[in-house]
Amino acid sequence: MSISDNVRARMVEGSWVRKMFEEGAVLKQRYGEENVFDLSLGNPVMEPPPEFAQELKRLVENPLPGMHRYMANAGYSETRAAVAAQLSLETSLEFTMNDIVMTCGAAGGLNVVLKTILNPGEEVVVFAPYFLEFGNYIDNHGGVTKVVPTDEQFIPKLDALEAAITARTKGVIINSPNNPTGVVYSEDFIHQLGDLLGRKESQYGTHIFLISDEAYRKIIYDGLKYPPVFHHHRHTVVTTSHSKDLALPGERIGYIAIHPECSQREELVGGFIFCNRTLGFVNAPALMQHAVQNLQQVTVSVAEYQKKRDFLYGHLVEMGYSLVKPQGAFYMFPKSPLEDDVAFVNELQQWNVLAVPGRGFGSPGHFRLSYCVSDRTLEGSLAGFKKAAQKLNLC
Numbered sequence: 544m545s546i547s548d549n550v551r552a553r554m555v556e557g558s559w560v561r562k563m564f565e566e567g568a569v570l571k572q573r574y575g576e577e578n579v580f581d582l583s584l585g586n587p588v589m590e591p592p593p594e595f596a597q598e599l600k601r602l603v604e605n606p607l608p609g610m611h612r613y614m615a616n617a618g619y620s621e622t623r624a625a626v627a628a629q630l631s632l633e634t635s636l637e638f639t640m641n642d643i644v645m646t647c648g649a650a651g652g653l654n655v656v657l658k659t660i661l662n663p664g665e666e667v668v669v670f671a672p673y674f675l676e677f678g679n680y681i682d683n684h685g686g687v688t689k690v691v692p693t694d695e696q697f698i699p700k701l702d703a704l705e706a707a708i709t710a711r712t713k714g715v716i717i718n719s720p721n722n723p724t725g726v727v728y729s730e731d732f733i734h735q736l737g738d739l740l741g742r743k744e745s746q747y748g749t750h751i752f753l754i755s756d757e758a759y760r761k762i763i764y765d766g767l768k769y770p771p772v773f774h775h776h777r778h779t780v781v782t783t784s785h786s787k788d789l790a791l792p793g794e795r796i797g798y799i800a801i802h803p804e805c806s807q808r809e810e811l812v813g814g815f816i817f818c819n820r821t822l823g824f825v826n827a828p829a830l831m832q833h834a835v836q837n838l839q840q841v842t843v844s845v846a847e848y849q850k851k852r853d854f855l856y857g858h859l860v861e862m863g864y865s866l867v868k869p870q871g872a873f874y875m876f877p878k879s880p881l882e883d884d885v886a887f888v889n890e891l892q893q894w895n896v897l898a899v900p901g902r903g904f905g906s907p908g909h910f911r912l913s914y915c916v917s918d919r920t921l922e923g924s925l926a927g928f929k930k931a932a933q934k935l936n937l938c
């Protein structure tokens with residue numbers, strides 16, 4: 544056998560989104576693209592804001608000398624400085640370019656951070672339901688994933704976290720706004736979390752990194768303000784990208800930001816830069832770094848996503864589905880009307896509606912819907928949800 548046992552096992556275990564993608568492709572071929580309502584993928588249907596095209600045009604018309612060459616592995620100073628200025632505005636902390644490393648998306652950033660901090664066998668906590676790639680990224684760098692549950696509202700259970708932390712705990716990954724639930728953590732919750740991590744650090748004489756995956760930070764509804772995680776734990780590292788807020792997932796542009804007062808900050812940032820290089824990313828894409836430099840205050844239309852959330856949430860509740868109202872990102876995570884979430888997702892497929900079973904996020908008994916799709920797809924999906932609800936007597 545040429546493929547490793549670990550990769551084979553992980554390919555089988557973590558392939559729910561891919562499985563839905565493949566089954567969707569078969570359905571689309573059989574019934575026609577327009578008759579299949581695919582709510583399984585987090586691939587934004589929105590185009591990037593017009594300012595992005597203007598930046599590209601400016602760069603093409605006024606090329607900078609050497610703009611396609613290799614650069615310092617941390618990225619362009621000007622781009623890092625622009626990100627630092629924006630973060631200083633958002634957090635009132637004083638970030639400089641030395642706190643920022645440009646990365647190939649949040650995924651690249653997470654791998655760089657985990658590679659930098661993990662010794663073999665050290666533990667990283669995630670909260671179920673979670674973006675299953677976290678487990679793969681932790682495994683990439685020899686770490687061990689510890690899964691801690693959330694409550695009915697999908698807020699992590701701090702007593703369970705307290706019990707899960709050991710002398711080997713190196714990090715805790717949070718993701719707010721959350722994929723797959725859409726939940727946004729309150730300032731009070733983050734404060735309690737930071738407090739707990741601080742106490743555990745003192746107890747064990749260790750550093751426990753709060754790794755905050757903020758891929759959806761700017762997609763937040765109902766006038767809510769995002770509470771900066773940095774304020775509540777000094778050993779905080781944020782990873783994020785412009786995949787969602789500027790609708791550029793294919794362009795692979797993001798960054799790591801470290802708390803300016805994190806202990807051993809310089810060595811850590813040196814580690815991030817080294818790992819950005821040696822993991823083979825080398826640097827974040829040059830053209831994209833130039834393009835996003837002036838777009839730090841630009842975001843896709845959040846109102847548009849909120850409209851989609853309201854539409855789908857309202858209809859699902861009316862049909863009798865049980866779900867927590869999402870406050871951000873573009874996902875919702877209703878309870879599966881059947882105990883077996885895979886059976887329910889198969890039921891939806893009978894009506895040409897594609898969703899992902901909750902077990903694809905470590906939480907069976909739910910299913911994930913992604914509403915970053917066209918209004919036509921959302922509208923078209925309602926008949927299938929309704930038929931499944933009627934069949935299962937939800938109303």
Ligand SMILES: Cc1ncc(COP(=O)(O)O)c(C=O)c1O
Nearest residue numbers: 585648649650674722758784786
């Ligand atoms: C929670 C979460 N983190 C990270 C990522 C990776 O995003 P990026 O395109 O920035 O690598 C995604 C993508 O869907 C995500 O949902």
